Amino acid sequence: MAKSMAAKDGEAPRTRDAxxxxxxxxxxxxxxxxxxxxxxxxxxxxxxxxxxNKRMIYHYFGSKEDLFKKVLEDAYQDIRAAESKLDLKxxxxxxxxxxLVRFTWKYYLxxxxxxxxxxxxxxxxxxxxxxxxxxxxxxxxxxxxxQDILDRGVxxxxxxxxxxxxxxxxxxxxVSYYYFTNRFTGAVVYKxxxxxxxxxxxxxxxxxxxxLRLVRV
Amino acid sequence: MAKSMAAKDGEAPRTRDAxxxxxxxxxxxxxxxxxxxxxxxxxxxxxxxxxxNKRMIYHYFGSKEDLFKKVLEDAYQDIRAAESKLDLKxxxxxxxxxxLVRFTWKYYLxxxxxxxxxxxxxxxxxxxxxxxxxxxxxxxxxxxxxQDILDRGVxxxxxxxxxxxxxxxxxxxxVSYYYFTNRFTGAVVYKxxxxxxxxxxxxxxxxxxxxLRLVRV
DNA sequence: CCGCTAAATAACTAAATAGTTACATAGGAA
DNA sequence: TTCCTATGTAACTATTTAGTTATTTAGCGG
Numbered sequence: 081m082a083k084s085m086a087a088k089d090g091e092a093p094r095t096r097d098a099x100x101x102x103x104x105x106x107x108x109x110x111x112x113x114x115x116x117x118x119x120x121x122x123x124x125x126x127x128x129x130x131x132x133n134k135r136m137i138y139h140y141f142g143s144k145e146d147l148f149k150k151v152l153e154d155a156y157q158d159i160r161a162a163e164s165k166l167d168l169k170x171x172x173x174x175x176x177x178x179x180l181v182r183f184t185w186k187y188y189l190x191x192x193x194x195x196x197x198x199x200x201x202x203x204x205x206x207x208x209x210x211x212x213x214x215x216x217x218x219x220x221x222x223x224x225x226x227q228d229i230l231d232r233g234v235x236x237x238x239x240x241x242x243x244x245x246x247x248x249x250x251x252x253x254x255v256s257y258y259y260f261t262n263r264f265t266g267a268v269v270y271k272x273x274x275x276x277x278x279x280x281x282x283x284x285x286x287x288x289x290x291x292l293r294l295v296r297v
Numbered sequence: 298m299a300k301s302m303a304a305k306d307g308e309a310p311r312t313r314d315a316x317x318x319x320x321x322x323x324x325x326x327x328x329x330x331x332x333x334x335x336x337x338x339x340x341x342x343x344x345x346x347x348x349x350n351k352r353m354i355y356h357y358f359g360s361k362e363d364l365f366k367k368v369l370e371d372a373y374q375d376i377r378a379a380e381s382k383l384d385l386k387x388x389x390x391x392x393x394x395x396x397l398v399r400f401t402w403k404y405y406l407x408x409x410x411x412x413x414x415x416x417x418x419x420x421x422x423x424x425x426x427x428x429x430x431x432x433x434x435x436x437x438x439x440x441x442x443x444q445d446i447l448d449r450g451v452x453x454x455x456x457x458x459x460x461x462x463x464x465x466x467x468x469x470x471x472v473s474y475y476y477f478t479n480r481f482t483g484a485v486v487y488k489x490x491x492x493x494x495x496x497x498x499x500x501x502x503x504x505x506x507x508x509l510r511l512v513r514v
Numbered sequence: 515c516c517g518c519t520a521a522a523t524a525a526c527t528a529a530a531t532a533g534t535t536a537c538a539t540a541g542g543a544a
Numbered sequence: 545t546t547c548c549t550a551t552g553t554a555a556c557t558a559t560t561t562a563g564t565t566a567t568t569t570a571g572c573g574g
Contacts, residue, residue: 206482
């Protein structure tokens, strides 16, 4: 028999490991909150799927709401970390912007839970994020990155002057975000599958076109 | 004393009126579902806020899920009805398109509950809409309207040929929808109020610009 | 290798929740 | 006027739920 513990068929080991338990809880919480929303997710289910005890959730995270807040902060942390690895400094402005648009698309495609978590948070009027200390610092690099691309594009003579970084950023997010989060009602309203390879390719190309046309002189 | 009934201080009259009761239930359900989502809304609260008895909800609508489905169908019905009153036939293509973009913006601004209901439905993978009989017919006029504008613009020589009606429609919705539904996290991330008069004016102008640049030759 | 603390489990509680049952009555049809 | 049924009320039930309490135990510092 195995070393010491009752790890049921194929599950992770169950010796005492605070860090690992917290990670399992966070992973399970992210899945449940994104699948069902803050109101729909169940603490018991999160505990079970984390292969942990419910008591540990309250021990490490305090309450369901605080757990949600941590999951959300981590999700923002993750997308900003991925963005900051893009390294667009060396590219011409147009190429940099296209790369950012395609990155955003790909990130949403690969991390659908980010979208539903943000939706859930907005349903609750961002009350968790509002009380978050580090969220401002987490997002600052994104603003700088897009502002730099805009400035560079103007200097290169390819972008219009006076564009608002926020408006551009919101629009870049919008054209991808909306497509993904509303893909289910979209499938009904437009009578097509939004997630076929062909549909995805067509949409990201359309989005790149939308954004480049928006900024070009 | 009043005619017959125990209407508590200032409330609506309480004589028997099936139609009025159903309307009050639907109005209260729309408010609660949009405020809290399908999972977060409470049947008891809906009954209380409708100034009705919970039993009536089950009598008229069958279940919480069926009530949600009816609320959602009505919401789609309402936006399509408002759209169909636009009468864009007489306008040049560009003017027609701009009017549609501004209408969409204004409708979302005035009916925020539509946005959260649609979000809630997408969280549930559109399972209510999927089983809805009339939803296809409800949405058809929208497709025709936008396709007509596109065709007209090409004939007028002001729009590019070959644009996909769905991509355009989705983008028109996206740039307004995302701004509104994500205005709470947006306020935190961008450190500004998304709902001031000035911010709203700037965004709708930006959106009109985005869409017109997208379609122009 | 001992003992203490942090990690973990299981069983419990009080409140909330979707849905039901039993009963009451307004008001139109006869 | 008298039924009869659709409209409405109130109290109940079986479950579920977030959060707690009581208890056990792994494994590190000494």
